[in-house]
Each structure stands twice: as C-alpha cells, then as structure tokens.
Amino acid sequence: MRKVKLGLLGLGTVGSGVLKVLRQNAEMIKRSEGLDINVGWVLVRDKSKKRAVEIDPSVLTTDAQVILNDPEVDLVAEFMGGEEPAFTYIREALKKGKSVVTANKEVIAKHGDVLEREAEKSGAGLYFEASVAGGIPIIKTIKRSLQANHILKFMGIINGTTNYILTRMSEEGSDFNAVLKEAQRLGYAEPDPTADIEGLDAKFKLSILSTICFRNQVPLENVYCEGITKVTAEDITYAQQLGYGIKLLAIGKKNGNRIEARVHPTFIPLSHPLCAVRDVYNAIFLEGDAVGNLMFYGRGAGDLPTASAVVSDIITACQNQGGYHHRTGMDQEDVIFEQNWVSRYYVRMLVYDRPGVLGEIAGLFGKHGVSLESVIQKNRGDDASLIFITHEAHEQFMVRALEDMKGCTAISSIESMIRVER
Amino acid sequence: MRKVKLGLLGLGTVGSGVLKVLRQNAEMIKRSEGLDINVGWVLVRDKSKKRAVEIDPSVLTTDAQVILNDPEVDLVAEFMGGEEPAFTYIREALKKGKSVVTANKEVIAKHGDVLEREAEKSGAGLYFEASVAGGIPIIKTIKRSLQANHILKFMGIINGTTNYILTRMSEEGSDFNAVLKEAQRLGYAEPDPTADIEGLDAKFKLSILSTICFRNQVPLENVYCEGITKVTAEDITYAQQLGYGIKLLAIGKKNGNRIEARVHPTFIPLSHPLCAVRDVYNAIFLEGDAVGNLMFYGRGAGDLPTASAVVSDIITACQNQGGYHHRTGMDQEDVIFEQNWVSRYYVRMLVYDRPGVLGEIAGLFGKHGVSLESVIQKNRGDDASLIFITHEAHEQFMVRALEDMKGCTAISSIESMIRVER
Numbered sequence: 027m028r029k030v031k032l033g034l035l036g037l038g039t040v041g042s043g044v045l046k047v048l049r050q051n052a053e054m055i056k057r058s059e060g061l062d063i064n065v066g067w068v069l070v071r072d073k074s075k076k077r078a079v080e081i082d083p084s085v086l087t088t089d090a091q092v093i094l095n096d097p098e099v100d101l102v103a104e105f106m107g108g109e110e111p112a113f114t115y116i117r118e119a120l121k122k123g124k125s126v127v128t129a130n131k132e133v134i135a136k137h138g139d140v141l142e143r144e145a146e147k148s149g150a151g152l153y154f155e156a157s158v159a160g161g162i163p164i165i166k167t168i169k170r171s172l173q174a175n176h177i178l179k180f181m182g183i184i185n186g187t188t189n190y191i192l193t194r195m196s197e198e199g200s201d202f203n204a205v206l207k208e209a210q211r212l213g214y215a216e217p218d219p220t221a222d223i224e225g226l227d228a229k230f231k232l233s234i235l236s237t238i239c240f241r242n243q244v245p246l247e248n249v250y251c252e253g254i255t256k257v258t259a260e261d262i263t264y265a266q267q268l269g270y271g272i273k274l275l276a277i278g279k280k281n282g283n284r285i286e287a288r289v290h291p292t293f294i295p296l297s298h299p300l301c302a303v304r305d306v307y308n309a310i311f312l313e314g315d316a317v318g319n320l321m322f323y324g325r326g327a328g329d330l331p332t333a334s335a336v337v338s339d340i341i342t343a344c345q346n347q348g349g350y351h352h353r354t355g356m357d358q359e360d361v362i363f364e365q366n367w368v369s370r371y372y373v374r375m376l377v378y379d380r381p382g383v384l385g386e387i388a389g390l391f392g393k394h395g396v397s398l399e400s401v402i403q404k405n406r407g408d409d410a411s412l413i414f415i416t417h418e419a420h421e422q423f424m425v426r427a428l429e430d431m432k433g434c435t436a437i438s439s440i441e442s443m444i445r446v447e448r
Numbered sequence: 449m450r451k452v453k454l455g456l457l458g459l460g461t462v463g464s465g466v467l468k469v470l471r472q473n474a475e476m477i478k479r480s481e482g483l484d485i486n487v488g489w490v491l492v493r494d495k496s497k498k499r500a501v502e503i504d505p506s507v508l509t510t511d512a513q514v515i516l517n518d519p520e521v522d523l524v525a526e527f528m529g530g531e532e533p534a535f536t537y538i539r540e541a542l543k544k545g546k547s548v549v550t551a552n553k554e555v556i557a558k559h560g561d562v563l564e565r566e567a568e569k570s571g572a573g574l575y576f577e578a579s580v581a582g583g584i585p586i587i588k589t590i591k592r593s594l595q596a597n598h599i600l601k602f603m604g605i606i607n608g609t610t611n612y613i614l615t616r617m618s619e620e621g622s623d624f625n626a627v628l629k630e631a632q633r634l635g636y637a638e639p640d641p642t643a644d645i646e647g648l649d650a651k652f653k654l655s656i657l658s659t660i661c662f663r664n665q666v667p668l669e670n671v672y673c674e675g676i677t678k679v680t681a682e683d684i685t686y687a688q689q690l691g692y693g694i695k696l697l698a699i700g701k702k703n704g705n706r707i708e709a710r711v712h713p714t715f716i717p718l719s720h721p722l723c724a725v726r727d728v729y730n731a732i733f734l735e736g737d738a739v740g741n742l743m744f745y746g747r748g749a750g751d752l753p754t755a756s757a758v759v760s761d762i763i764t765a766c767q768n769q770g771g772y773h774h775r776t777g778m779d780q781e782d783v784i785f786e787q788n789w790v791s792r793y794y795v796r797m798l799v800y801d802r803p804g805v806l807g808e809i810a811g812l813f814g815k816h817g818v819s820l821e822s823v824i825q826k827n828r829g830d831d832a833s834l835i836f837i838t839h840e841a842h843e844q845f846m847v848r849a850l851e852d853m854k855g856c857t858a859i860s861s862i863e864s865m866i867r868v869e870r
Contacts, residue, residue, distance in 0.1 A: 047596055047738045058663060059595060155593070161739040163593030170592065171577070171585030173481060174469055174759035241480060299745060302724045316469045317583040317756035320746035323721060324739065334739035337596035 027056060030344050031066040033093035033102045033124075035115055040105040040129050040156070040336065041068070042078045043329030047337050059341050067093040069106075094118050101343055103336060104128040113137050120144040120152065127339040129156035129332055135230040139243050151346055153339035158231045159184050159308045161331030162324040163338070168238050175314030177239040179279045181294075181447060184231045186306035186326045187222035188254050188274040190214045192291075193304045196262050196271060202255065214306060224253035225289040228276045236278035236287045239312070240361075244278075248363035250288035257291050261374065261442050264404075264413055265293055268372075271301040272444065279367070286364040293372050293446040370399070370446035371416045371424055375431075376438040379410035383436045387412065390434060394427035395419065415446060449478060452766050453488040455515035455546075457537055458527040462551050462578070462758065463490070464500045465751030466525065469759045481763050489515040491528075516540050523765055525758060526550040535559050542566040542574065549761040551578035551754055557652040561665055573768055575761035580653045581606050581730045583753025584746040585760070590660050597736030599661040601701045603716075603869060606653045608728035608748045609637045609644035610676050610696040614713075615726045618684050618693060624677065636728055646675035647711040650698045658700035658709045661734070662783075666700075670785035672710035679713050683796060683864050686826075686835055687715055690794075693723040697869065701789070708786040715794050715868040792821070792868035793838045793846055797853075798860040801832035805858045809834065812856060816849035817841065837868060 034041055048055075048063055056062055065085060073086045093099055094115065102119040104126060106112045113133045116126050121144060128134065134141070134154045145152040155165045159182070168177065183189050187209060194205040206223065209215035221227045229251040236244040254274050265272050270293040279286045294301055299321050303309040308326030313319050325331035377383050384401060391398055396419040404411040416424070424443070431437055456463055470477075470485055478484055487507060495508045515521055516537065524541040526548060528534045535555045538548050543566060550556065556563070556576045567574040577587045581604070590599065605611050609631060616627040628645065631637035643649045651673040658666040676696050687694050692715040701708045716723055721743050725731040730748030735741050747753035799805050806823060813820055818841040826833040838846070846865070853859055 043738075050737070051596060051598065054598065055596065162742065163589050166593050167585050167589055170764065171588050171760050172756065173763055174473060174477065174756050176473065176476065299724060302721055314756060315472070316465075316752045316759070318747045318750070318753050320584065321743070323743035323745065324741060328740070330738045331740050334594065334596050334736060337738070338593050341595055342592065 027060055027062050028344065030061055030063045030100050031098045032063055032340065033067040033069070033096065033099040034065060034105070035069045035090065035093070035102060035112070036105040036107070037068050037070050037077060037081070038105060038107070039329045040332045043333035044103065044105070044336050045079045045081065047330065047333040055341065059345070061341060061344050063340065063344070066099055067096065069093055090115050094122060094124070099124060101125045101127065101340060103340060104130055105336070106130070107132070109133060109136060116141060117144055120148055120150045123148040123150050125151035125153070125343045127153045127336055127343055129154070129336055131157040131227070131230040131234060135233040135246055138234065138237065151343050153343055154234070155339050156332050156335035158235050159310060159322075159324070160326040160328065161334045162308055162310065162322050162326065163335065164235070164310055164322055165238055166342070167322070172314055172317060175316045177280070178313045178315055180235065180239055180277070180310055180312035181292075181300060182232070182235065182276040182310040183273055183300060183303050183308050184235070184276050184310070184326060185222055185225070185228040185274060186308060187215045187219065188225075188228070189303065189308070190306045191223070192254060192257070192272055192274065195257070195259060196266070199259055199263070201259050202257060223255055225251045225274065228274060228289045232276035232278065232287055232289055235276065235310070236285065239278055240280045240285055242285060242361050244285060244287050244363070248287060250290070250365070252290040254291050256442070257444070258442065261372075261444060264374065265372070266296070268400075268413075268415065269296055270294060270446070271296055273300060273303075275300070275447065277447065283361050284364045285361050286367045288367070291444050293444055295448055298448070366420050366422045368418050368420055370418055370448075371396075371414075372442070372444045372446055373414045373416070373428070373440065374442040375412050375440045377410050377412050378436055378438060379407050380436070384412065386436050387431065387434065390431055391416065391427050394430065395423045396427050411441075449482055449484050450766065452483055452485045452522050453520045454485060454762065455489040455491070455518065455521040455524045456487060456527070457491045457512065457515070457524060457534070458529070459490050459492050459499060459503070460527060460529070461751045462527040462754045465755035466527070466758050467501045467503065469752060469755040473759075477763065481767070483763060483766050485762065485766070488521055489518065491515055512537050516544060516546075521546060523547045523549065523762060525762060526552055527758070528552070529554070531555060531558060538563060539566055542570055542572045545570040545572050547573035547575070547765040549575045549758055549765055551576070551758055553579040553649070553652040553656060557655040557668055560656065560659065573765050575765055576656070577761050578754050578757035580657050581732060581744075581746070582748040582750065583756045584730055584732065584744050584748065585757065586657070586732055586744055587660055588760075588764070589744070594736055594739060597738045599702070600735045600737055602657065602661055602699070602732055602734035603714075603722060604654070604657065604698045604732040605695055605722060605725050605730050606657070606698050606732070606748060607644055607647070607650040607696060608730060609641065610647075610650070611725065611730070612636045612728045613645070614676060614679070614684075614694055614696065617679070617681060618688070621681055621685065623681050624679060645677055647673045647696065650696060650711045654698035654700065654709055654711055657698065657732070658707065661700055662702045662707055664707060664783050666707060666709050666785075670709060672712070672787070674712040676713050678864070679866070680864065683794075683866060686796065687794070688718070690715075690822075690835075690837065691718055692716060692868070693718055694866065695722060695725075697722070699869065705783045706786045707783050708789045710789070713866050715866055717870060720870070788842050788844045790840050790842055792840055792870075793818075793836075794864070794866045794868055795836045795838070795850070795862065796864040797834050797862045799832050799834050800858055800860060801829050802858070806834065808858050809853065809856065812853055813838065813849050816852065817845045818849050833863075
C-alpha cells in the first residue's frame with residue numbers, strides 16, 4: 027500500500043467534491059488501486075469560513091508556499107479557477123517535481139504548453155481531465171484509447187449553462203432573456219453570465235480539446251468564438267420546422283495540415299445524437315478514421331462529477347512513474363488555422379413583400395458563389411420574412427454576400443445567420 | 449523507437465481491419481507512441497486463399513506453434529473467434545510470457561479468470577477492449593478513468609444485430625421475421641442468427657462488462673438471458689403509445705453485495721438517451737456514485753471500429769511493463785447473484801370482453817403483491833386486449849401472478865411480459 031500526501035489548492039465546489047469522493051471511496055481506492063491517499067494540506071483564503079465538508083482545521087493554510095515547499099507532498103491538485111495565482115502555483119509545483127492535477131481550463135488553454143515543458147523538465151506529471159466536460163472521461167480516452175486513430179472531426183456541447191438555456195428556449199418557446207434569468211435563479215448561470223453566454227468558457231475547452239485531438243497546439247487566438255445572445259425564439263421555431271435543433275457547438279476539424287476550431291450556435295438535424303443532449307448535460311461527438319463515429323455523454327459540471335475526473339487523475343498520477351504529458355506524441359506539424367471554413371448556412375431576413383424579391387436576393391447569393399438548398403417565405407406584407415438554407419459555401423463568400431445585401435432595397439433587415447452542420 | 453514483432457491469430461474481418469489500421473496509421477503510431485509495430489506472423493487456415501488485404505505470403509503460417517514458439521514475437525493478437533482453439537492458443541501464449549490482445553468475447557466470458565491468473569503468473573498482459581461494444585472504449589475507460597467511482601448500474605445496447613431489427617420493427621411497423629430476413633440479406637445478421645437474436649452474444653459481453661464494472665467475477669451461469677424472438681409488432685406499437693421504445697438491454701446492477709446481470713427486451717422511455725441509439729449502433733449508459741450518468745455511443749462491430757480497439761490495446765500492451773489484468777483490483781467479496789430482482793412490467797393479454805374482467809385480473813395481480821400503474825383496454829369483443837404497466841415488483845411475485853392467471857377463465861391468453869426500466 028503506497029501512502030500519498032496530497033496538497034489541495036482551493037476548497038470551493040470542486041475541492042469539496044474531491045474531499046467527499048476521496049473519503050467516501052477511500053476503502054475501494056486502497057483495495058483496488060493500492061493507494062492510501064491523504065489530504066495533507068488545503069489552501070484556503072479564510073481559515074475561519076464555514077465549509078460544506080468537515081475538515082481538520084490543522085490542514086488548512088492560507089500560504090501556498092507551505093504546501094509547495096513541503097517535501098512530503100507528492101502531488102498538488104488545483105481548483106482555484108482563474109488564471110492567477112493558479113498558474114504561478116502550478117508552475118512552481120511542477121518545477122519542484124510535484125505532479126499537478128488541475129480542473130483549470132483557463133490556465134491549461136492559455137499556458138498548457140509552458141506547463142508541459144516545465145513538467146517534462148522536472149519529470150513531474152500534468153493532468154487536466156476535469157478541465158473539459160467535467161465528469162466525461164474524454165482527454166485520457168482520446169490519448170489512451172483512441173490513439174490508433176486520426177481524429178478527423180469533433181462537435182461538442184461543452185458548456186452546460188448555454189445548453190440549458192437553449193433547451194428551455196426550444197421546449198418552451200421562451201425568449202433568451204427570460205430563460206437566462208430563470209437559469210440564474212436556479213444557479214445554472216452565474217450572476218455575471220458573460221463567460222458562458224458569449225462562448226468564452228467553451229472557447230477555453232475547445233482549445234484544449236482540439237490540441238489533444240489533433241496532436242497540435244491550438245492556441246486560443248486561433249479559435250473563432252460566437253455566443254448565443256443573438257439566438258431568438260423565432261430562429262428556434264424555424265429550425266424545428268426545418269428539422270433542426272440549435273446547439274452551441276464547439277467544432278474542431280482537421281484536414282491535412284489545416285485545422286479549424288470554432289464555437290458558435292449551430293443548426294444540427296433533430297435526428298443527430300447531439301440533439302438529444304438536453305439541459306446541463308454535455309456531450310462530445312467525434313469521428314476517427316478507424317473507429318468512425320463515437321459520442322460521450324455526461325455531466326459537464328457539478329462537485330461530484332468533476333471530482334470523479336480529478337480523483338481519477340490523482341490515482342493515475344500516483345501510479346504513473348514517468349508523468350503524462352499531452353505534448354509527448356504531438357505532431358508539431360506546420361499547421362494552418364483555417365478561418366475560411368466551409369459550412370452550410372441558415373439566413374433569416376425581413377423583406378419588402380413585392381414580386382421579384384426572391385429572385386433578386388437569390389441572385390445576390392449566386393453572385394458570391396453561394397447556392398441555395400431551400401427558401402421559405404413566412405408571412406405577408408410588413409412581416410414578410412425569407413428563410414434560406416444554403417448548400418456548402420466558404421465562410422468568406424457568405425460574409426461577402428451578406429455585406430453586399432446591405433445595399434439591397436428589397437431587404438429590410440438581415441436578422442440572423444447561423445451555421446448548419448450534419 | 450521500440451520495434452515490436454506481432455503475431456496475429458486469424459485474418460478474417462477483424463484481422464484484416466487490424467492490418468489496415470496498422471499500415472494506414474503506422475507513421476502516426478511511430479511518431480506519437482514511439483512504436484514501430486511489425487506483423488511477423490499471421491495464422492491462417494488456408495495459405496492460398498484470396499485475402500481482402502495485401503499480405504506478404506512469407507508471414508502466413510497454418511501452424512500456431514510457429515508463432516507461439518518464436519522468441520522474437522512480443523505480443524499475440526487473436527481474432528479467430530469461438531472457444532477453441534482460441535482459448536488454448538491464448539493460454540499458451542500467456543504461459544510463455546507473451547502478452548495477448550483479443551477480441552474474443554466467448555473466451556473471455558468463459559475463461560477470463562483462468563487466463564488472468566496465467567497472465568499474472570508469467571507477468572504478461574491480457575487485453576480485451578474489443579470484446580465488448582467493438583470500437584467504443586469502455587473497458588479501459590471504466591478501469592482507468594472511472595476508478596474513483598462505485599459503478600451502481602449500467603444498461604447497454606451491446607448487440608448491433610438485434611438493435612437493427614428492433615429499430616426497423618419500430619420505424620416501419622414490420623414483423624420480426626420479415627426484418628430478420630432483410631437483416632440477413634444486408635449482412636447485419638448471420639445465416640444462423642441464433643447467437644444474436646437469442647441474446648447469447650449480449651450475454652457473453654454482459655458477463656465481461658459486469659465483471660469489470662462491479663470488480664467481481666460475474667460467471668455466465670449467473671446471467672439471465674432472454675432474446676427478442678417473442679417481441680411482436682403489436683408490443684412495439686403499444687410501447688410507443690405508452691411513451692416507450694423496446695431495446696434488447698444488457699443490465700447490470702450492484703447493491704451492497706448483491707449483483708444482478710440480465711439480458712432481455714426492455715421498455716425504456718422515449719426520452720431516455722438509449723432510445724435514440726438506432727440501427728447497428730451500440731451504447732452503454734452507466735451510473736457511478738460520483739460521476740452520475742454517463743453514456744458511451746459508437747459502432748459495436750465492423751472491421752475498422754473493432755481494429756481501433758485492438759490496435760489501442762496493442763499500443764497499451766507495448767507501453768505497459770507490468771501487464772494489465774482486470775482481476776487486479778477485484779473486490780472478491782462474497783457476492784450474491786440476485787435472481788429475484790425488482791422491475792416494472794408490461795403485460796399484454798387477450799381477454800373475454802365481459803363486465804368485471806378488469807377487476808378480476810387486477811385482483812389477481814394484487815393477490816401476488818403486484819400493484820398496477822396503468823391499464824388500457826384495446827379493442828372490443830373477440831380482439832379485446834388488456835395492457836398493464838405495473839409498479840415495481842419482485843420478479844418472483846410477477847411470475848407467480850402470471851402462473852396463477854393461467855387458471856383464470858376471463859383470460860384467453862397472456863401474450864407478452866416485458867420488463868420496464870427508466
């Protein structure tokens with residue numbers, strides 16, 4: 027039986043969950059994994075604060091250096107969130123040869139490459155399963171179970187808050203703002219919901235996930251990002267009539283040395299497995315060149331689901347001798363980050379209801395190389411709307427076509443442009 | 449770069465797929481995993497037979513001993529299928545200290561415990577990811593990513609043939625026999641379909657999966673098994689009207705030291721993620737005490753998906769020094785295999801259409817401790833049917849109630865009894 031002394035940085039939702047799982051399943055972990063894991067230190071801001079879990083006050087400290095400088099601490103687990111001071115602490119721990127387990131998507135997305143070089147130098151391990159999709163085991167699965175595949179493509183629902191909002195909007199026909207308020211009341215959305223609804227949380231996770239899938243560093247600045255604030259109840263209604271649902275998808279594709287990584291609201295067919303992923307659930311649908319289509323579905327947040335991933339990483343870190351770095355095995359090719367990707371598009375516009383309008387607008391699409399799959403006119407008179415689904419077109423052609431339409435007297439306003447995947 | 453010499457036993461669908469993946473992705477496996485994997489030998493029955501893949505004739509042999517006795521062979525991968533001679537060859541390889549990767553569900557379900565003791569003795573590894581759910585990475589995921597959880601329950605669609613048949617029956621209203629013939633024509637069902645439609649294939653996989661999930665050997669004789677041959681188009685229609693789909697589920701539950709493992713047709717709510725798993729796709733839905741609900745979805749068969757799992761195991765075997773045995777970490781508790789499980793039930797019967805019938809039959813259910821959630825009468829006169837959904841009841845009470853009803857003059861025949869899960 028190996029004794030392990032753990033230093034925890036942070037005792038919020040995830041930290042408390044980790045303590046609960048380590049206690050509740052301690053006997054099983056001893057028997058099955060041969061590890062006696064003890065929490066030696068917990069870094070907190072305020073030692074006197076009431077905690078959701080019982081904790082021996084003598085292990086609490088407000089000084090990270092006490093933990094980082096304790097030679098008996100084998101492993102540091104970080105759940106402070108945010109870039110600093112988490113990044114500095116993780117780097118220091120790795121420098122000292124202590125392996126690190128973290129749930130911190132921001133630190134890994136921004137500094138994963140630096141931290142992994144640090145880990146390789148000292149021989150420590152760096153583990154971050156919990157940073158993407160919470161309890162869903164996706165990082166280790168790609169690295170250790172799908173390593174015989176080139177991952178060609180993935181589409182993920184990796185932000186629970188926005189999936190909850192879009193689910194409620196779809197099932198109740200409600201407006202974005204009304205549902206957001208309800209989500210805040212229920213604790214599914216933060217008081218400041220920006221990071222979720224503008225897609226920034228998904229962007230961090232997409233950067234990490236595409237780096238793992240494509241074996242190439244995909245820096246944040248190469249990830250396109252658009253949130254869900256402009257999705258309207260009307261778009262959702264029309265989507266359903268056309269046989270689609272709307273999801274905030276994190277999409278990664280690799281074709282030769284071209285990588286695309288983008289977060290945006292997306293039409294996907296109602297029959298697609300991702301469409302059945304409701305409420306705060308997450309899912310990652312991916313395609314490997316050998317395995318074909320796979321989907322992983324589960325809870326993307328919450329104390330215990332996230333703790334499941336963290337404690338699994340802790341066990342792996344204790345059992346691995348050499349550490350586990352995702353840059354090991356990176357292709358490091360000269361990749362090009364594709365901005366002018368190919369997609370289908372849904373476009374909704376208000377038009378002046380007069381003969382010849384449709385022909386005029388269809389002509390403008392055609393002029394820019396965008397061909398149409400279907401057109402529907404909704405309503406007459408002042409409310410007349412045209413709804414287009416295009417065939418596959420390059421993003422830049424689409425943007426230029428819409429730009430050109432701003433001068434078109436037949437169009438009152440272009441209301442929405444949402445990408446379509448199948 | 450480590451050079452590895454591989455001996456393959458069998459060159460059918462899976463064997464050919466493994467050769468394809470090893471060739472197609474050889475460069476990536478060298479670069480990312482540091483392994484130069486070479487096929488040194490392939491055991492075949494007939495050297496002169498035309499093959500789906502190109503193969504150097506000098507590596508073909510009809511004599512397994514040539515492979516098992518070659519000291520340069522590091523690792524043996526077996527895809528012959530069936531119990532013998534596969535079991536004997538795998539055991540010999542392990543005895544000689546060669547690690548073994550296999551896709552053979554029958555050998556692992558029947559002899560996994562013996563083989564793992566053999567492997568532990570010699571220090572070789574035994575890997576069988578491909579034996580359950582083909583390309584879906586489930587075995588290693590449970591062992592290496594969900595090891596902080598007690599798995600409480602799982603429900604799996606782990607036989608593609610029966611899922612294809614039930615999907616077609618549901619979507620087209622066709623009869624079992626008509627769809628079976630169509631599935632045979634398309635190659636989704638074998639000329640002799642018994643192992644699939646009677647649930648035996650799923651039974652092998654369930655034995656393996658529940659052994660892994662519950663950390664206790666679950667022998668085949670403790671797995672209840674019922675196939676789909678008695679499912680009728682009428683049952684499927686009524687299921688849909690009641691808000692359910694019918695799937696052949698492999699169910700495992702653990703409660704304290706009681707384990708239940710059963711394969712049978714099952715009603716599940718249309719809103720359940722498993723209900724959206726169509727055609728030949730497989731999926732495993734599970735519940736861990738920390739992670740909550742998870743689902744893994746993908747292709748359960750086919751040359752390349754299965755090869756994805758096999759080649760992943762080959763890479764893992766080459767990288768692991770100490771071997772990887774599922775018995776390591778087994779609880780080995782004194783478990784009780786539950787036969788008298790608790791379930792809800794759907795019962796359909798033809799009755800004589802006269803006043804008081806419903807009360808009489810409801811009384812018989814009640815007499816045996818089975819309470820009813822809903823009753824629907826369909827049709828009148830000679831076609832009068834009663835359709836019951838019960839509350840939770842013990843299997844034995846249900847069986848006794850149905851036995852008792854055989855003497856009931858109000859009932860013309862009991863047509864179906866199908867278990868209901870939520």
